[in-house]
Amino acid sequence: MSQPLLEVKELKKHFPITGGVLGKEVGQVKAVDGVTFFIREGETLGLVGESGCGKSTTGRMLLRLIEPTEGEVTFNGKKITSISGSEMRKMRRDIQMVFQDPYASLNPRHTVEKILEEPMIVHGIEKNSKKRKQKVRELLEKVGLSSYHAKRYPHQFSGGQRQRIGIARALAVKPKLIVADEPVSALDVSVQAQVLNLLQDLQKEFDLTFLFIAHDLGVVRHISDRVGVMYLGKLVELAGSEKLYEKPLHPYTQALLSAVPVPDVEHKKERIVLQGDVPSPSNPPKGCPFHTRCPEAMDVCKQVVPKFQEVEQDHYVACHLYEDNKSI
Amino acid sequence: MAELARNDNPIQPNQQDEKPASPWRDAWRNFRKNKLALIGLGIVTFFIILAVFAPVIAPEGIDDQKISTENYAKLESPSSEYWFGTDDFGRDILSRVIYGARISLTVGFFAVMGSVIVGSILGIVAGYYGRWVDTIISRIFDIMLAFPSILLAIAIVAVLGPSLKNALIAIAIINIPNFGRLVRSKVLSIKEEEYIMAAKAVGMKDSRILFQHILPNSFAPIIVQGTLAIATAIIETAALGFLGLGAKAPTPEWGTMLADSRQFITDAPYTMIFPGLAIMLTVLGFNLMGDGLRDALDPKMKS
Numbered sequence A: 001m002s003q004p005l006l007e008v009k010e011l012k013k014h015f016p017i018t019g020g021v022l023g024k025e026v027g028q029v030k031a032v033d034g035v036t037f038f039i040r041e042g043e044t045l046g047l048v049g050e051s052g053c054g055k056s057t058t059g060r061m062l063l064r065l066i067e068p069t070e071g072e073v074t075f076n077g078k079k080i081t082s083i084s085g086s087e088m089r090k091m092r093r094d095i096q097m098v099f100q101d102p103y104a105s106l107n108p109r110h111t112v113e114k115i116l117e118e119p120m121i122v123h124g125i126e127k128n129s130k131k132r133k134q135k136v137r138e139l140l141e142k143v144g145l146s147s148y149h150a151k152r153y154p155h156q157f158s159g160g161q162r163q164r165i166g167i168a169r170a171l172a173v174k175p176k177l178i179v180a181d182e183p184v185s186a187l188d189v190s191v192q193a194q195v196l197n198l199l200q201d202l203q204k205e206f207d208l209t210f211l212f213i214a215h216d217l218g219v220v221r222h223i224s225d226r227v228g229v230m231y232l233g234k235l236v237e238l239a240g241s242e243k244l245y246e247k248p249l250h251p252y253t254q255a256l257l258s259a260v261p262v263p264d265v266e267h268k269k270e271r272i273v274l275q276g277d278v279p280s281p282s283n284p285p286k287g288c289p290f291h292t293r294c295p296e297a298m299d300v301c302k303q304v305v306p307k308f309q310e311v312e313q314d315h316y317v318a319c320h321l322y323e324d325n326k327s328i
Numbered sequence B: 001m002a003e004l005a006r007n008d009n010p011i012q013p014n015q016q017d018e019k020p021a022s023p024w025r026d027a028w029r030n031f032r033k034n035k036l037a038l039i040g041l042g043i044v045t046f047f048i049i050l051a052v053f054a055p056v057i058a059p060e061g062i063d064d065q066k067i068s069t070e071n072y073a074k075l076e077s078p079s080s081e082y083w084f085g086t087d088d089f090g091r092d093i094l095s096r097v098i099y100g101a102r103i104s105l106t107v108g109f110f111a112v113m114g115s116v117i118v119g120s121i122l123g124i125v126a127g128y129y130g131r132w133v134d135t136i137i138s139r140i141f142d143i144m145l146a147f148p149s150i151l152l153a154i155a156i157v158a159v160l161g162p163s164l165k166n167a168l169i170a171i172a173i174i175n176i177p178n179f180g181r182l183v184r185s186k187v188l189s190i191k192e193e194e195y196i197m198a199a200k201a202v203g204m205k206d207s208r209i210l211f212q213h214i215l216p217n218s219f220a221p222i223i224v225q226g227t228l229a230i231a232t233a234i235i236e237t238a239a240l241g242f243l244g245l246g247a248k249a250p251t252p253e254w255g256t257m258l259a260d261s262r263q264f265i266t267d268a269p270y271t272m273i274f275p276g277l278a279i280m281l282t283v284l285g286f287n288l289m290g291d292g293l294r295d296a297l298d299p300k301m302k303s
Helices: A055-062 A085-091 A112-122 A129-142 A147-151 A159-171 A189-206 A217-223 A241-246 A251-258 A299-303 B023-033 B035-052 B093-129 B131-146 B149-160 B164-190 B194-202 B206-217 B219-242 B254-260 B270-297
Strands: A004-019 A024-040 A044-048 A070-075 A095-098 A177-181 A209-214 A226-231 A234-240 A309-312 A315-317
Touching (some): A004 A055, A004 A209, A024 A055, A044 A055, A055 A070, A055 A177, A055 A209, A095 A159, A112 A129, A112 A147, A112 B194, A129 A147, A129 A159, A189 A217, A209 A217, A217 A241, A226 A241, A226 A251, A234 A241, A234 A251, B023 B270, B035 B093, B035 B270, B093 B131, B093 B164, B093 B219, B093 B254, B093 B270, B131 B164, B164 B219, B206 B219, B219 B254, B254 B270
Parallel strands (some): A024 A234, A044 A209, A095 A177
Antiparallel strands (some): A004 A070, A234 A315
16 A cells, blocks of 8 residues: 555546537537546555446546546556557556456457457567467466366356456456456346455455446445545545445435445434436536535535545545535 | 355366357357258359369360261250250250359359458448548448449449459449448447457557457358358349350350340240259359358357
């Protein structure tokens, strides 16, 4: 847990909405609207939020799979938002990604061996084909599969096994950071646990840093050191995971956490039920994006965008409730 | 969530020596079950064998005129000596039909190969790079498809001059937009697949993604369309030959043979029936096989 491996500053992605015959721009979807965070080396940062809040877009912008509209991403001291396309390709050796859908993210026409050796070929990691195939077999065993699986095709595996292949592919180039975009949400609950444990074991073994994107708060708590909560393209709260779950500050986080089921029949707690729907990101509300549904909304919330600031050590929140008295 | 099951080796090894079921192997299994497709394959194989071994199989040479003591054995009815009869020059029709398979199959195959290659390249460029490149290529395809294809072929042959080679080129050109569109639409849908995103995330170059990931995944429909297109190309070759724009007179091309025997249709219908049957059978064979391939390849690989 030393210095930040990755720093993200005011990252934005506005997708244009085009209309008419000439494809003129008639509006913008503000998928990600200014997020700032950092990830320390060796830690796991969880990113949660409802679907459509921009968490996956944020993850993809870190690899520049989606080009950011604005903002900076610094990885290992290098500003990756301003390097050329071919340099970025080389950078991807250090930043890898695990995808959500294990059925769609593996090429159905390639054998597992081909899927796993391709990253090594692309990055020139192991030129000798025999040794490379040996490495593929080692990788398979690392992720809990067997070396004889190498000759098979993706459709011969179950969802959990496929996700292991996806993880092995990310590991093939020995990256520093892995962006895991909802890696377990497509899997059965029993398999989820296995894959999560695998990720944690691999993190220890290879000193990996994770950005873990999910919408399942329980999963995120289990795996993350720190957790960021996103709402409508913005980070609303970011804190150590225990702290966040015990003392959430932002009303949105409080509402989210109150919805997590507790496995205890005696347990009674108040659920905060939010009214209305998430506003459209093409026309976000003025001021605080959450004020339309916030149980504690004040007049200032409708006018002024709250700053994302540190109210306690390592506890960031964007809410007017905490803007004046910093020591809650 | 605190008590997550720790089961680190959930995968039970089953038979280790099991053959990997590649997507192609699956397709072949499906294809084999389809009787009509197998008949199609049989017909096509039959004609390929005829074409390859024509000099061995054909009883006579293509230009041999049968001269008996009194006169030419011209326009003889089918008999045990000349199974399909002889034409107005006394040439054995059976032998000419057998040699004709060579021409039709080669022209069909190479014309389609040409359109597949050019069409795929244009389709890939249009589909992958999009924007104005796509607009230009797609509009050119639209324009080409606006003409009735045989008319366009005639126009092209008229410019290049009538010959078998030029007929082949014309047929290749008129089929380009079909393959171009097919490949373009396939590329458009495949490039949104998550495994393409994954390939980018791994750090692959565009060219590698195109040729290792997108193209192999669009092979199946190209093969289906290609097989069916060979059938059309054979008809078009015959049509151009019939119109006198393809193969020239002594060449035993099926369409040309039809044209030459037009005048004897009432006296010696066999001069037309057999080349016509040959065209029909080959086309039928390719169509049955193409349909079978579509059934075998199209209902998406098991996922």
